[in-house]
Amino acid sequence: MGGKTLFDKVWESHVIDSSLEKPLLFIDLHLIHEVTSPQAFSKLKEHGRSVRRPDLTFATADHNVPTKDRDNIRDLLAKKQVEFLVDNCKEQGITVYDLDHEDNGIVHIIGPELGLTTPGKTIVCGDSHTSTHGAFGSLAFGIGSSEITHVLATQTLPQSKPRTMNIHLNGTVPEGVTAKDIILKIIGEIGTNGGTGYVVEFTGEAVTNMSMEERMTICNMILEAGARSGMIAPDEKTFDYLKNKRFTPTDEDWEIAVRNWKQLYTDPDATYDQSITIDINELTPQVTWGTNPGQVVSINHTIPDPDIHQETSKRNAAKTALEYMELEALTNISNVNIDKAFIGSCTNARIEDLRSAAKVVKGYKVKPGIQALVVPGSYHIKRKAEKEGLDQIFKKAGFEWRDPGCSMCPGMNPDMAKPGERVASTSNRNFEGRQGKGAQTHLVSPAMAAAAAITGHFTNVQNWNYKDRGDQENAAIS
Known part of the structure:
Protein backbone atom coordinates (compact mmCIF):
# COMPACT_ATOMS: atom_id res chain seq x y z
CA MET A 1 0.00 0.00 0.00
CA LYS A 262 4.40 16.02 13.55
CA GLN A 263 2.78 13.04 11.81
CA LEU A 264 0.93 15.38 9.44
CA TYR A 265 3.14 15.32 6.38
CA THR A 266 3.06 13.72 2.96
CA ASP A 267 4.82 10.37 2.98
CA PRO A 268 7.85 10.08 0.65
CA ASP A 269 6.14 7.37 -1.41
CA ALA A 270 2.78 9.15 -1.65
CA THR A 271 1.55 10.40 -5.01
CA TYR A 272 -0.61 13.37 -5.97
CA ASP A 273 -3.18 13.39 -8.74
CA GLN A 274 -1.29 16.28 -10.29
CA SER A 275 2.05 18.00 -9.61
CA ILE A 276 3.23 21.40 -10.82
CA THR A 277 6.59 23.12 -10.33
CA ILE A 278 6.84 26.90 -10.54
CA ASP A 279 10.19 28.69 -10.53
CA ILE A 280 10.29 31.85 -8.46
CA ASN A 281 14.00 32.70 -8.64
CA GLU A 282 13.42 35.60 -11.02
CA LEU A 283 9.99 36.63 -9.74
CA THR A 284 9.21 40.34 -9.49
CA PRO A 285 6.30 42.17 -7.79
CA GLN A 286 2.99 41.40 -9.51
CA VAL A 287 0.04 43.63 -10.46
CA THR A 288 -3.29 42.46 -11.84
CA TRP A 289 -4.54 44.37 -14.87
CA GLY A 290 -7.89 42.71 -15.55
CA THR A 291 -11.00 41.46 -13.79
CA ASN A 292 -9.79 38.18 -12.34
CA PRO A 293 -6.64 37.36 -10.33
CA GLY A 294 -5.18 35.35 -13.22
CA GLN A 295 -4.93 38.46 -15.38
CA VAL A 296 -1.64 39.57 -13.89
CA VAL A 297 1.77 40.84 -14.99
CA SER A 298 5.12 41.79 -13.52
CA ILE A 299 5.48 45.43 -12.49
CA ASN A 300 8.23 45.63 -15.15
CA HIS A 301 5.98 44.46 -17.99
CA THR A 302 3.27 45.85 -20.20
CA ILE A 303 -0.42 44.95 -20.17
CA PRO A 304 -0.69 42.01 -22.58
CA ASP A 305 -2.35 42.20 -25.99
CA PRO A 306 -5.54 40.07 -26.02
CA ASP A 307 -4.53 38.75 -29.44
CA ILE A 308 -1.76 36.65 -27.87
CA HIS A 309 -4.51 34.20 -26.85
CA GLN A 310 -5.30 31.57 -29.46
CA GLU A 311 -8.52 30.57 -27.70
CA THR A 312 -11.41 32.85 -28.66
CA SER A 313 -12.90 32.74 -25.15
CA LYS A 314 -9.66 33.90 -23.51
CA ARG A 315 -9.11 36.57 -26.15
CA ASN A 316 -12.62 37.95 -25.70
CA ALA A 317 -12.33 37.81 -21.91
CA ALA A 318 -9.13 39.87 -22.05
CA LYS A 319 -10.74 42.44 -24.35
CA THR A 320 -13.77 42.71 -22.07
CA ALA A 321 -11.51 43.12 -19.04
CA LEU A 322 -9.49 45.90 -20.68
CA GLU A 323 -12.69 47.68 -21.64
CA TYR A 324 -14.04 47.52 -18.09
CA MET A 325 -10.69 48.57 -16.58
CA GLU A 326 -10.34 51.38 -19.17
CA LEU A 327 -6.83 50.27 -20.05
CA GLU A 328 -4.95 49.92 -23.31
CA ALA A 329 -2.97 46.82 -24.24
CA LEU A 330 0.83 47.20 -24.29
CA THR A 331 0.72 50.02 -21.72
CA ASN A 332 3.41 49.78 -19.05
CA ILE A 333 1.61 48.73 -15.88
CA SER A 334 3.88 51.15 -14.01
CA ASN A 335 2.27 54.02 -15.95
CA VAL A 336 -1.20 53.25 -14.59
CA ASN A 337 -2.36 55.85 -12.05
CA ILE A 338 -4.57 55.08 -9.05
CA ASP A 339 -7.24 56.91 -7.03
CA LYS A 340 -7.31 54.76 -3.89
CA ALA A 341 -5.04 52.41 -1.98
CA PHE A 342 -6.37 49.76 0.36
CA ILE A 343 -4.22 47.77 2.79
CA GLY A 344 -6.34 45.15 4.54
CA SER A 345 -8.52 42.02 4.07
CA CYS A 346 -8.13 38.41 5.23
CA THR A 347 -5.32 38.12 2.67
CA ASN A 348 -3.06 40.93 3.83
CA ALA A 349 -4.10 42.61 7.10
CA ARG A 350 -1.75 40.87 9.55
CA ILE A 351 1.02 42.55 11.51
CA GLU A 352 3.76 41.54 9.05
CA ASP A 353 1.72 43.06 6.21
CA LEU A 354 1.36 46.33 8.09
CA ARG A 355 5.07 46.38 8.95
CA SER A 356 6.09 45.90 5.32
CA ALA A 357 3.77 48.69 4.20
CA ALA A 358 4.92 51.02 6.99
CA LYS A 359 8.54 50.46 5.97
CA VAL A 360 7.68 51.79 2.50
CA VAL A 361 5.57 54.65 3.83
CA LYS A 362 7.97 55.98 6.46
CA GLY A 363 9.24 59.43 5.53
CA TYR A 364 6.82 59.94 2.64
CA LYS A 365 3.40 61.47 2.02
CA VAL A 366 0.40 60.08 0.20
CA LYS A 367 0.10 61.83 -3.16
CA PRO A 368 -2.54 64.59 -3.02
CA GLY A 369 -5.93 63.46 -4.30
CA ILE A 370 -5.45 59.81 -3.34
CA GLN A 371 -7.38 58.21 -0.50
CA ALA A 372 -5.35 55.57 1.32
CA LEU A 373 -6.76 53.22 3.97
CA VAL A 374 -5.06 50.85 6.39
CA VAL A 375 -7.48 48.41 8.03
CA PRO A 376 -5.94 45.98 10.55
CA GLY A 377 -7.36 42.46 10.46
CA SER A 378 -8.26 42.37 14.15
CA TYR A 379 -8.16 44.41 17.32
CA HIS A 380 -5.17 42.34 18.45
CA ILE A 381 -3.28 43.38 15.32
CA LYS A 382 -4.45 46.99 15.68
CA ARG A 383 -3.20 47.19 19.27
CA LYS A 384 0.12 45.58 18.39
CA ALA A 385 0.62 47.94 15.44
CA GLU A 386 -0.16 50.94 17.64
CA LYS A 387 2.28 49.70 20.28
CA GLU A 388 4.96 49.56 17.57
CA GLY A 389 4.03 53.04 16.32
CA LEU A 390 2.95 51.86 12.90
CA ASP A 391 -0.31 53.80 13.12
CA GLN A 392 1.65 57.03 13.56
CA ILE A 393 3.76 56.30 10.49
CA PHE A 394 0.64 55.74 8.42
CA LYS A 395 -1.26 58.72 9.78
CA LYS A 396 1.70 61.08 9.38
CA ALA A 397 1.93 60.01 5.75
CA GLY A 398 -1.77 60.72 5.17
CA PHE A 399 -3.25 57.22 5.43
CA GLU A 400 -6.52 56.65 7.26
CA TRP A 401 -6.12 54.30 10.22
CA ARG A 402 -9.28 52.26 10.75
CA ASP A 403 -10.87 49.69 13.07
CA PRO A 404 -10.81 46.02 11.95
CA GLY A 405 -13.15 44.55 9.38
CA CYS A 406 -13.27 43.25 5.82
CA SER A 407 -13.53 46.88 4.68
CA MET A 408 -13.11 47.47 0.94
CA CYS A 409 -12.58 43.81 0.06
CA PRO A 410 -16.17 42.51 -0.32
CA GLY A 411 -17.88 45.76 -1.28
CA MET A 412 -20.65 45.35 1.28
CA ASN A 413 -19.89 48.09 3.81
CA PRO A 414 -19.26 51.86 3.67
CA ASP A 415 -15.64 51.39 2.49
CA MET A 416 -16.39 51.16 -1.22
CA ALA A 417 -14.85 52.80 -4.25
CA LYS A 418 -16.93 54.99 -6.53
CA PRO A 419 -17.58 54.19 -10.20
CA GLY A 420 -14.44 54.68 -12.24
CA GLU A 421 -12.12 54.88 -9.26
CA ARG A 422 -8.95 52.80 -9.61
CA VAL A 423 -7.80 50.96 -6.49
CA ALA A 424 -4.45 49.43 -5.56
CA SER A 425 -5.77 46.72 -3.26
CA THR A 426 -4.22 44.04 -1.07
CA SER A 427 -7.46 42.03 -1.14
CA ASN A 428 -8.08 38.78 -3.02
CA ARG A 429 -10.56 39.52 -5.81
CA ASN A 430 -10.65 42.05 -8.62
CA PHE A 431 -13.96 41.07 -10.21
CA GLU A 432 -16.11 43.70 -11.88
CA GLY A 433 -17.79 45.76 -9.15
CA ARG A 434 -16.16 43.78 -6.34
CA GLN A 435 -15.12 46.91 -4.43
CA GLY A 436 -18.06 49.00 -5.54
CA LYS A 437 -20.10 49.40 -8.70
CA GLY A 438 -17.79 50.44 -11.51
CA ALA A 439 -14.69 50.27 -9.31
CA GLN A 440 -11.45 49.15 -11.00
CA THR A 441 -9.36 46.94 -8.73
CA HIS A 442 -5.70 45.98 -9.08
CA LEU A 443 -4.40 43.32 -6.69
CA VAL A 444 -0.95 43.91 -5.20
CA SER A 445 1.10 43.27 -2.07
CA PRO A 446 0.94 45.63 0.93
CA ALA A 447 4.31 47.16 0.04
CA MET A 448 3.19 47.73 -3.54
CA ALA A 449 -0.10 49.31 -2.43
CA ALA A 450 1.81 51.63 -0.10
CA ALA A 451 4.21 52.66 -2.86
CA ALA A 452 1.34 53.32 -5.28
CA ALA A 453 -0.35 55.55 -2.70
CA ILE A 454 2.79 57.66 -2.46
CA THR A 455 3.77 57.88 -6.13
CA GLY A 456 0.24 57.87 -7.52
CA HIS A 457 0.97 54.94 -9.83
CA PHE A 458 2.20 51.36 -9.65
CA THR A 459 5.85 51.37 -8.66
CA ASN A 460 8.41 48.61 -8.24
CA VAL A 461 9.25 48.42 -4.54
CA GLN A 462 12.44 46.58 -5.45
CA ASN A 463 13.77 50.01 -6.49
CA TRP A 464 12.29 51.87 -3.53
CA ASN A 465 14.30 54.47 -1.63
CA TYR A 466 13.61 53.38 1.95
CA LYS A 467 14.12 56.16 4.50
CA ASP A 468 15.30 55.84 8.07
CA ARG A 469 13.87 59.14 9.22
CA GLY A 470 10.19 59.97 9.33
CA ASP A 471 10.47 63.73 8.79
CA GLN A 472 11.67 63.83 5.17
CA GLU A 473 9.45 64.80 2.31
CA ASN A 474 8.92 62.85 -0.89
CA ALA A 475 11.90 62.31 -3.11
CA ALA A 476 12.10 61.27 -6.72
CA ILE A 477 11.48 57.55 -7.07
CA SER A 478 12.32 55.52 -10.13
Missing part, protein backbone atom coordinates in the same frame (compact mmCIF):
# COMPACT_ATOMS: atom_id res chain seq x y z
CA GLY A 2 1.36 3.40 -1.01
CA GLY A 3 2.05 6.33 1.26
CA LYS A 4 -0.48 9.01 2.10
CA THR A 5 -0.54 12.72 1.40
CA LEU A 6 -1.12 15.30 4.10
CA PHE A 7 -4.66 15.68 2.77
CA ASP A 8 -5.30 11.92 2.87
CA LYS A 9 -4.27 11.75 6.53
CA VAL A 10 -6.57 14.57 7.62
CA TRP A 11 -9.47 13.43 5.45
CA GLU A 12 -9.36 9.79 6.54
CA SER A 13 -9.18 10.68 10.22
CA HIS A 14 -12.46 12.62 9.91
CA VAL A 15 -14.63 10.32 7.78
CA ILE A 16 -17.55 9.06 9.87
CA ASP A 17 -19.31 7.13 7.11
CA SER A 18 -17.68 6.39 3.75
CA SER A 19 -20.55 4.23 2.47
CA LEU A 20 -22.69 7.22 1.56
CA GLU A 21 -22.75 8.82 -1.89
CA LYS A 22 -20.83 11.66 -0.27
CA PRO A 23 -18.64 10.64 2.69
CA LEU A 24 -19.73 12.18 6.00
CA LEU A 25 -17.02 14.21 7.72
CA PHE A 26 -16.79 15.30 11.34
CA ILE A 27 -16.10 19.04 11.59
CA ASP A 28 -13.69 20.17 14.32
CA LEU A 29 -14.21 23.92 14.03
CA HIS A 30 -17.08 25.94 12.60
CA LEU A 31 -16.53 29.68 12.13
CA ILE A 32 -19.48 31.95 11.37
CA HIS A 33 -20.06 35.63 10.60
CA GLU A 34 -23.00 37.95 10.21
CA VAL A 35 -23.61 37.68 6.45
CA THR A 36 -23.97 33.95 5.71
CA SER A 37 -25.29 32.67 9.06
CA PRO A 38 -28.75 34.33 9.38
CA GLN A 39 -30.39 31.97 6.86
CA ALA A 40 -28.82 28.99 8.63
CA PHE A 41 -30.06 30.03 12.07
CA SER A 42 -33.53 30.67 10.67
CA LYS A 43 -33.60 27.24 9.06
CA LEU A 44 -32.48 25.66 12.32
CA LYS A 45 -35.36 27.28 14.20
CA GLU A 46 -37.80 26.33 11.47
CA HIS A 47 -36.96 22.67 12.05
CA GLY A 48 -36.87 23.00 15.84
CA ARG A 49 -33.18 22.12 16.03
CA SER A 50 -30.46 23.47 18.30
CA VAL A 51 -26.74 23.80 17.67
CA ARG A 52 -25.15 20.39 18.18
CA ARG A 53 -21.73 21.56 19.40
CA PRO A 54 -21.78 25.24 20.37
CA ASP A 55 -18.35 24.71 21.93
CA LEU A 56 -16.93 24.07 18.44
CA THR A 57 -18.58 27.11 16.86
CA PHE A 58 -17.17 30.65 17.05
CA ALA A 59 -18.63 33.84 15.60
CA THR A 60 -17.42 37.29 14.66
CA ALA A 61 -18.86 40.35 12.90
CA ASP A 62 -16.60 41.42 10.06
CA HIS A 63 -18.01 41.55 6.51
CA ASN A 64 -20.47 44.42 6.35
CA VAL A 65 -19.45 46.35 9.46
CA PRO A 66 -18.10 49.90 9.29
CA THR A 67 -14.42 50.45 10.07
CA LYS A 68 -15.11 53.85 11.60
CA ASP A 69 -18.04 55.17 13.65
CA ARG A 70 -18.74 51.56 14.56
CA ASP A 71 -21.31 52.45 17.20
CA ASN A 72 -23.55 53.81 14.48
CA ILE A 73 -24.21 51.23 11.74
CA ARG A 74 -26.24 53.26 9.28
CA ASP A 75 -27.01 50.41 6.89
CA LEU A 76 -30.17 48.88 8.36
CA LEU A 77 -29.58 45.45 6.82
CA ALA A 78 -26.02 45.32 8.15
CA LYS A 79 -27.19 46.41 11.59
CA LYS A 80 -29.92 43.79 11.60
CA GLN A 81 -27.48 41.05 10.52
CA VAL A 82 -25.03 41.86 13.31
CA GLU A 83 -27.82 41.95 15.90
CA PHE A 84 -29.25 38.68 14.56
CA LEU A 85 -25.84 37.01 14.82
CA VAL A 86 -25.30 38.16 18.38
CA ASP A 87 -28.81 37.24 19.54
CA ASN A 88 -28.67 33.75 18.01
CA CYS A 89 -25.20 33.05 19.37
CA LYS A 90 -26.25 34.05 22.88
CA GLU A 91 -29.38 31.93 22.59
CA GLN A 92 -27.39 28.90 21.40
CA GLY A 93 -24.41 29.32 23.72
CA ILE A 94 -21.95 30.17 20.94
CA THR A 95 -18.94 32.38 21.63
CA VAL A 96 -19.36 35.60 19.64
CA TYR A 97 -16.84 38.41 19.14
CA ASP A 98 -19.11 41.39 18.63
CA LEU A 99 -17.97 44.74 17.27
CA ASP A 100 -16.90 46.06 20.67
CA HIS A 101 -15.21 42.84 21.77
CA GLU A 102 -11.44 42.96 22.24
CA ASP A 103 -11.08 39.79 20.13
CA ASN A 104 -13.16 41.05 17.20
CA GLY A 105 -11.66 40.84 13.73
CA ILE A 106 -11.84 39.19 10.34
CA VAL A 107 -12.91 35.57 10.75
CA HIS A 108 -9.87 34.07 9.00
CA ILE A 109 -7.49 36.20 11.02
CA ILE A 110 -8.85 35.67 14.51
CA GLY A 111 -9.00 31.85 14.10
CA PRO A 112 -5.21 31.46 13.91
CA GLU A 113 -4.33 34.30 16.29
CA LEU A 114 -6.53 32.88 19.05
CA GLY A 115 -5.27 29.34 18.52
CA LEU A 116 -8.63 28.01 17.34
CA THR A 117 -6.91 26.92 14.15
CA THR A 118 -4.52 24.01 14.71
CA PRO A 119 -2.99 21.25 12.54
CA GLY A 120 -5.11 18.32 11.46
CA LYS A 121 -8.48 19.95 12.03
CA THR A 122 -11.38 20.12 9.63
CA ILE A 123 -12.48 23.76 9.54
CA VAL A 124 -15.45 25.26 7.71
CA CYS A 125 -16.98 28.71 7.38
CA GLY A 126 -19.55 30.38 5.18
CA ASP A 127 -16.78 32.19 3.33
CA SER A 128 -14.76 30.97 0.36
CA HIS A 129 -11.40 32.07 1.78
CA THR A 130 -11.61 29.61 4.66
CA SER A 131 -8.71 27.87 2.93
CA THR A 132 -6.49 30.36 4.78
CA HIS A 133 -6.42 27.99 7.76
CA GLY A 134 -4.84 25.27 5.63
CA ALA A 135 -1.52 27.01 6.24
CA PHE A 136 -1.51 25.14 9.56
CA GLY A 137 -1.99 21.69 8.05
CA SER A 138 -5.75 21.71 8.52
CA LEU A 139 -8.37 20.90 5.91
CA ALA A 140 -10.34 24.12 5.65
CA PHE A 141 -12.92 25.14 3.08
CA GLY A 142 -15.87 27.43 2.52
CA ILE A 143 -19.49 26.25 2.65
CA GLY A 144 -22.92 27.58 1.68
CA SER A 145 -25.91 28.43 3.86
CA SER A 146 -27.55 24.99 3.67
CA GLU A 147 -24.24 23.41 4.65
CA ILE A 148 -23.88 25.86 7.54
CA THR A 149 -27.26 24.68 8.79
CA HIS A 150 -26.11 21.05 8.51
CA VAL A 151 -22.95 21.71 10.51
CA LEU A 152 -24.79 23.71 13.17
CA ALA A 153 -27.31 20.91 13.60
CA THR A 154 -25.01 17.87 13.39
CA GLN A 155 -21.33 18.97 13.53
CA THR A 156 -20.89 16.88 10.36
CA LEU A 157 -20.87 17.56 6.65
CA PRO A 158 -21.29 15.36 3.55
CA GLN A 159 -18.46 16.06 1.11
CA SER A 160 -17.21 14.58 -2.13
CA LYS A 161 -13.55 13.70 -1.83
CA PRO A 162 -11.44 16.11 -3.88
CA ARG A 163 -8.33 15.21 -5.82
CA THR A 164 -4.84 16.24 -4.71
CA MET A 165 -2.40 18.63 -6.35
CA ASN A 166 1.13 19.55 -5.38
CA ILE A 167 2.46 22.98 -6.25
CA HIS A 168 6.20 22.93 -5.66
CA LEU A 169 7.88 26.33 -5.50
CA ASN A 170 11.36 25.99 -6.90
CA GLY A 171 14.00 28.51 -5.88
CA THR A 172 14.37 31.29 -3.34
CA VAL A 173 12.22 34.39 -2.99
CA PRO A 174 13.93 37.51 -4.42
CA GLU A 175 14.23 40.66 -2.32
CA GLY A 176 11.09 42.78 -2.50
CA VAL A 177 8.88 39.85 -3.52
CA THR A 178 6.16 38.64 -1.15
CA ALA A 179 3.79 35.71 -0.70
CA LYS A 180 1.13 37.82 -2.42
CA ASP A 181 3.30 38.11 -5.50
CA ILE A 182 3.93 34.35 -5.44
CA ILE A 183 0.26 33.39 -5.26
CA LEU A 184 -0.64 35.89 -8.00
CA LYS A 185 2.11 34.35 -10.14
CA ILE A 186 0.72 30.86 -9.46
CA ILE A 187 -2.82 31.88 -10.46
CA GLY A 188 -1.45 33.61 -13.55
CA GLU A 189 0.39 30.40 -14.50
CA ILE A 190 -2.34 27.80 -13.91
CA GLY A 191 -5.38 30.00 -14.52
CA THR A 192 -8.50 30.64 -12.49
CA ASN A 193 -9.72 27.10 -13.18
CA GLY A 194 -6.38 25.36 -12.83
CA GLY A 195 -7.09 24.10 -9.32
CA THR A 196 -10.74 23.15 -9.79
CA GLY A 197 -11.57 19.92 -7.97
CA TYR A 198 -8.29 19.81 -6.08
CA VAL A 199 -6.93 20.38 -2.61
CA VAL A 200 -3.49 21.91 -3.20
CA GLU A 201 -0.48 21.19 -1.02
CA PHE A 202 2.34 23.74 -1.29
CA THR A 203 5.91 22.50 -0.93
CA GLY A 204 9.45 23.68 -1.63
CA GLU A 205 12.21 25.66 0.00
CA ALA A 206 10.32 28.92 -0.45
CA VAL A 207 7.35 27.54 1.48
CA THR A 208 9.59 26.19 4.24
CA ASN A 209 11.19 29.62 4.59
CA MET A 210 7.87 31.49 4.69
CA SER A 211 6.48 32.84 7.93
CA MET A 212 3.07 31.57 9.04
CA GLU A 213 1.53 34.84 7.92
CA GLU A 214 2.96 34.40 4.42
CA ARG A 215 1.74 30.81 4.31
CA MET A 216 -1.75 32.02 5.20
CA THR A 217 -1.65 34.44 2.27
CA ILE A 218 -0.93 31.75 -0.35
CA CYS A 219 -3.47 29.32 1.12
CA ASN A 220 -6.01 32.15 1.26
CA MET A 221 -5.79 32.92 -2.44
CA ILE A 222 -5.42 29.46 -3.98
CA LEU A 223 -9.24 29.63 -4.04
CA GLU A 224 -8.86 32.10 -6.90
CA ALA A 225 -7.38 29.29 -8.99
CA GLY A 226 -10.58 27.30 -8.38
CA ALA A 227 -9.08 25.00 -5.72
CA ARG A 228 -11.20 23.57 -2.92
CA SER A 229 -8.49 24.41 -0.42
CA GLY A 230 -4.77 24.81 0.17
CA MET A 231 -2.59 23.03 2.71
CA ILE A 232 0.94 23.24 4.09
CA ALA A 233 2.44 20.58 6.34
CA PRO A 234 2.99 21.87 9.90
CA ASP A 235 6.55 22.32 11.13
CA GLU A 236 8.44 24.03 13.96
CA LYS A 237 7.32 27.45 12.69
CA THR A 238 3.73 26.30 12.98
CA PHE A 239 4.24 25.04 16.53
CA ASP A 240 6.10 28.21 17.60
CA TYR A 241 3.29 30.36 16.21
CA LEU A 242 0.61 28.40 18.06
CA LYS A 243 2.33 27.92 21.39
CA ASN A 244 0.64 29.77 24.26
CA LYS A 245 -2.29 30.90 22.12
CA ARG A 246 -5.50 31.10 24.10
CA PHE A 247 -7.19 27.98 22.73
CA THR A 248 -4.18 25.75 22.10
CA PRO A 249 -3.36 22.91 24.52
CA THR A 250 -1.01 23.55 27.43
CA ASP A 251 1.61 21.63 29.42
CA GLU A 252 1.49 17.88 28.83
CA ASP A 253 -1.45 18.24 26.43
CA TRP A 254 0.69 20.54 24.30
CA GLU A 255 3.47 17.97 24.08
CA ILE A 256 0.98 15.29 23.05
CA ALA A 257 -0.57 17.59 20.46
CA VAL A 258 2.80 18.44 18.91
CA ARG A 259 3.74 14.76 18.68
CA ASN A 260 0.50 14.12 16.80
CA TRP A 261 0.92 17.17 14.58
